[in-house]
Amino acid sequence: MATSRRRKPQADETPQYSTEQLLKYYREMLLIRRFEEKAGQMYGMGLIGGFCHLYIGQEAVVVGMQNALIPGDSIITSYRDHGHMLATDMDPKGVMAELTGRSGGYSKGKGGSMHMFSREKKFFGGHGIVAAQVPIGTGLAFGHKYTQDGNINVCYLGDGAINQGQVYESFNMAALWKLPVVYVIENNKYAMGTSQHRASAGELCERGSAYGIPGHVVDGMSVLAVKEASEKAVAHAREGSGPVILEMKTYRYRGHSMSDPAKYRTKEEVTKMRTEMDPIDNLKKLILENGSADEDALKTIDRDIKNIVAEAADFATQSPEPDPAELWTDILIEA
Amino acid sequence: MPIEILMPALSPTMTEGKLAKWVKQEGDDVKSGDILAEIETDKATMEVEAVDEGKLGKILIAEGTEGVAVNTPIALLVGEDEDADKLETPEVQDNTTQSAALQKVKGEEETKPTLPVEPPKGTKAAPPASDEDKYFDKTVKLTVREALRDAMAEEMRRDDKVFVMGEEVAEYQGAYKVTQGLLQEFGERRVIDTPITEHGFAGLGVGAAFHGLKPVVEFMTFNFAMQAIDHIINSAAKTLYMSGGQMGCPIVFRGPNGAASRVAAQHSQEYSSWYAHVPGLKVVAPYSASDAKGLLKSAIRDPNPVVFLEHEILYGHSFDVPEDPEFIVPIGRAKIMRAGKDVTITAFSFMVGQALAAAERLAEQGIEAEVINLRTIRPLDTETIVNSVKKTNRLVSVEEGWPFAGIGAEMSALMMEQAFDYLDAPVYRVHGADVPMPYAANLEKLALPQPEDIEKAVKAVLYRS
Ligand SMILES: Cc1ncc(C[n+]2csc(CCOP(=O)(O)OP(=O)(O)O)c2C)c(N)n1
Ligand SMILES: [Mg+2]
Numbered sequence: 175m176a177t178s179r180r181r182k183p184q185a186d187e188t189p190q191y192s193t194e195q196l197l198k199y200y201r202e203m204l205l206i207r208r209f210e211e212k213a214g215q216m217y218g219m220g221l222i223g224g225f226c227h228l229y230i231g232q233e234a235v236v237v238g239m240q241n242a243l244i245p246g247d248s249i250i251t252s253y254r255d256h257g258h259m260l261a262t263d264m265d266p267k268g269v270m271a272e273l274t275g276r277s278g279g280y281s282k283g284k285g286g287s288m289h290m291f292s293r294e295k296k297f298f299g300g301h302g303i304v305a306a307q308v309p310i311g312t313g314l315a316f317g318h319k320y321t322q323d324g325n326i327n328v329c330y331l332g333d334g335a336i337n338q339g340q341v342y343e344s345f346n347m348a349a350l351w352k353l354p355v356v357y358v359i360e361n362n363k364y365a366m367g368t369s370q371h372r373a374s375a376g377e378l379c380e381r382g383s384a385y386g387i388p389g390h391v392v393d394g395m396s397v398l399a400v401k402e403a404s405e406k407a408v409a410h411a412r413e414g415s416g417p418v419i420l421e422m423k424t425y426r427y428r429g430h431s432m433s434d435p436a437k438y439r440t441k442e443e444v445t446k447m448r449t450e451m452d453p454i455d456n457l458k459k460l461i462l463e464n465g466s467a468d469e470d471a472l473k474t475i476d477r478d479i480k481n482i483v484a485e486a487a488d489f490a491t492q493s494p495e496p497d498p499a500e501l502w503t504d505i506l507i508e509a
Numbered sequence: 510m511p512i513e514i515l516m517p518a519l520s521p522t523m524t525e526g527k528l529a530k531w532v533k534q535e536g537d538d539v540k541s542g543d544i545l546a547e548i549e550t551d552k553a554t555m556e557v558e559a560v561d562e563g564k565l566g567k568i569l570i571a572e573g574t575e576g577v578a579v580n581t582p583i584a585l586l587v588g589e590d591e592d593a594d595k596l597e598t599p600e601v602q603d604n605t606t607q608s609a610a611l612q613k614v615k616g617e618e619e620t621k622p623t624l625p626v627e628p629p630k631g632t633k634a635a636p637p638a639s640d641e642d643k644y645f646d647k648t649v650k651l652t653v654r655e656a657l658r659d660a661m662a663e664e665m666r667r668d669d670k671v672f673v674m675g676e677e678v679a680e681y682q683g684a685y686k687v688t689q690g691l692l693q694e695f696g697e698r699r700v701i702d703t704p705i706t707e708h709g710f711a712g713l714g715v716g717a718a719f720h721g722l723k724p725v726v727e728f729m730t731f732n733f734a735m736q737a738i739d740h741i742i743n744s745a746a747k748t749l750y751m752s753g754g755q756m757g758c759p760i761v762f763r764g765p766n767g768a769a770s771r772v773a774a775q776h777s778q779e780y781s782s783w784y785a786h787v788p789g790l791k792v793v794a795p796y797s798a799s800d801a802k803g804l805l806k807s808a809i810r811d812p813n814p815v816v817f818l819e820h821e822i823l824y825g826h827s828f829d830v831p832e833d834p835e836f837i838v839p840i841g842r843a844k845i846m847r848a849g850k851d852v853t854i855t856a857f858s859f860m861v862g863q864a865l866a867a868a869e870r871l872a873e874q875g876i877e878a879e880v881i882n883l884r885t886i887r888p889l890d891t892e893t894i895v896n897s898v899k900k901t902n903r904l905v906s907v908e909e910g911w912p913f914a915g916i917g918a919e920m921s922a923l924m925m926e927q928a929f930d931y932l933d934a935p936v937y938r939v940h941g942a943d944v945p946m947p948y949a950a951n952l953e954k955l956a957l958p959q960p961e962d963i964e965k966a967v968k969a970v971l972y973r974s
Contacts, residue, residue, distance in 0.1 A: 218517025313716020
């Protein structure tokens with residue numbers, strides 16, 4: 175069985191990251207962080223409605239993973255999807271405008287926070303039914319194999335989603351047919367108010383073991399650890415060896431959705447994660463310590479990101495609501 | 510310029526709350542993500558986090574204040590080079606553009622935009638044109654089973670993106686032998702035996718369709734598709750809409766539907782009204798072999814998800830089928846199986862045969878029934894039905910399934926809306942008994958509409974006994 179525990183990389187095999195790479199990861203994580211904070215604020219102002227699930231704290235997972243992919247690889251996830259969209263280079267304006275339900279949104283305002291897509295960027299949603307994205311992602315991988323396009327699917331799911339039956343139906347078919355898919359369990363310790371230990375027997379990374387799917391635990395709070403594990407998993411899937419499971423240990427700082435008072439965990443727990451494990455702060459420290467860049471360079475990035483997010487928010491408040499006629503469009507494609 | 514921090518709404522329903530506690534005090538430095546204050550809502554105590562950086566210049570609402578309306582400025586955040594002491598308390602009316610935006614959104618609730626009451630292409634749309642009749646010069650006798658197989662084979666030859674998957678479809682040649690020979694011709698890449706995993710392979714099929722393939726997903730019977738109905742509805746039918754038109758899902762879900770024979774309640778359900786309820790799906794239920802072939806070809810070519818409901822008992826029935834592979838039947842077009850002036854009978858799938866048998870008996874008694882084979886349940890060919898009723902002034906709706914919210918209920922509504930002035934009698938619904946399907950032969954027969962039931966219904970709407 176190829177399930178392995180976290181392992182300290184040996185000094186000689188630690189990959190070297192260029193300044194350019196480190197700053198890119200910093201920038202991408204920061205964009206998600208600032209975007210989500212803005213989304214939270216706009217929710218507070220009533221500009222965003224319904225459910226709104228923020229990704230704050232989990233940024234390293236998607237940024238590390240996406241940086242291991244090549245053009246054409248497809249991505250699919252749950253309703254906690256804003257970070258994934260930004261990491262696949264979707265336009266923050268279009269994402270924010272979908273959150274506000276405006277015509278400039280990726281789904282013309284008809285999908286909302288949980289349902290956004292970009293065929294162009296190979297982002298296949300945005301799914302509101304817990305774990306529904308898992309067989310769909312497996313089907314995308316089936317498509318990659320059927321057309322031999324050389325691409326893979328990365329299918330993100332939560333520690334709660336992992337207990338759905340359809341996940342195992344998917345694991346079975348993916349392993350049986352050696353489909354090119356990487357299942358990324360974003361284990362943020364909670365499914366709404368239920369901690370992993372109250373819902374899940376055994377270790378999540380081993381959930382594929384009966385199907386012979388290798389599983390690895392990854393420090394999901396370190397973008398470099400994620401990147402490294404992702405490179406290997408992606409290579410495995412791409413070379414035709416079948417699916418891989420990566421269990422990313424991560425944490426969400428905010429409530430499950432905006433209206434969650436988060437009574438199921440202590441303030442101390444959240445504070446400890448935020449102050450000691452924050453993926454952005456820790457990368458920043460590393461960048462400054464190893465001299466890749468100075469405070470000023472990082473400040474410039476911060477300012478840049480601030481402007482991008484401000485522009486996205488402006489666009490999302492100014493973009494008009496969808497035309498009433500949109501009510502009746504996009505139900506069926508004209509045959 | 511100082512930045513106003515506004516009282517946030519922390520749930521979709523919150524309009525005001527108590528400012529319970531200031532965690533940061535005037536003069537404190539604030540970073541994005543820092544907790545500024547605690548707020549009590551109707552449901553819980555929640556934290557307010559800073560979005561912008563700066564110094565907490567002035568607290569405008571003291572802690573302990575109750576009933577603070579959402580979007581009221583509660584504090585001012587100043588930049589590094591601003592002087593907190595010089596800050597003026599803003600008038601509450603002097604709202605920021607952002608809260609003005611909110612008021613605009615709120616205000617719009619009162620002045621609702623005028624919506625078109627009906628979709629631009631309403632239910633009255635004419636059925637699509639069809640040249641299907643011209644192909645009947647040269648025909649062969651085929652069973653429905655063979656016709657379905659030929660449809661798949663022809664479409665698979667035409668388009669490499671078409672593939673078939675399901676339980677026992679390949680090696681075993683189909684649980685009901687509908688996929689006979691496909692594995693031999695197209696190989697295991699395109700004819701795929703799945704594990705018994707309906708939820709999983711339905712979702713996988715949807716993913717493959719999103720990728721651009723054209724899956725034909727066979728359910729051994731539609732009874733088992735209940736395991737997969739979430740993907741048929743939530744994933745296949747709704748995603749086009751939820752994506753603003755980006756995510757077409759060209760997939761066919763097919764298999765036998767309804768009662769076979771003596772397999773009892775869990776294996777004998779008729780699902781047409783379940784699927785026909787859903788915008789974003791097309792629902793087809795053919796009767797004859799030619800319809801089965803022509804419609805399955807249309808379904809495979811259709812860019813939308815199509816639920817294709819077959820009938821096990823019909824699989825072995827033979828009909829004339831055009832030889833020309835160009836023969837195709839458009840989705841959305843009913844077929845008049847028998848013309849008549851006295852009463853209209855609508856039916857679909859196996860019930861078309863029952864209706865025709867009833868019409869035969871009625872003809873012997875001098876009653877001319879017009880039998881309409883719906884063929885497609887959604888989009889329904891309302892024009893053909895309504896035009897027929899305008900002539901006959903009477904409608905008997907026949908279906909194998911349960912009555913409540915069934916196809917007959919839809920027919921009744923259609924008559925109310927589009928043919929009320931033409932009716933000489935109330936619509937009569939013939940349907941399966943409103944019970945789980947019994948096993949005993951005599952009870953099963955009682956539960957399913959028989960030609961005599963249809964005959965009785967026709968006489969009732971004609972006020973004859
Ligand atoms: C099938 C289904 N059941 C329940 C829900 C309600 N629900 C939404 S999110 C959620 C928790 C999922 O937690 P997890 O998979 O850990 O993802 P996270 O929210 O932590 O990202 C639940 C129960 C749902 N959307 N779908
Ligand atoms: Mg979780």
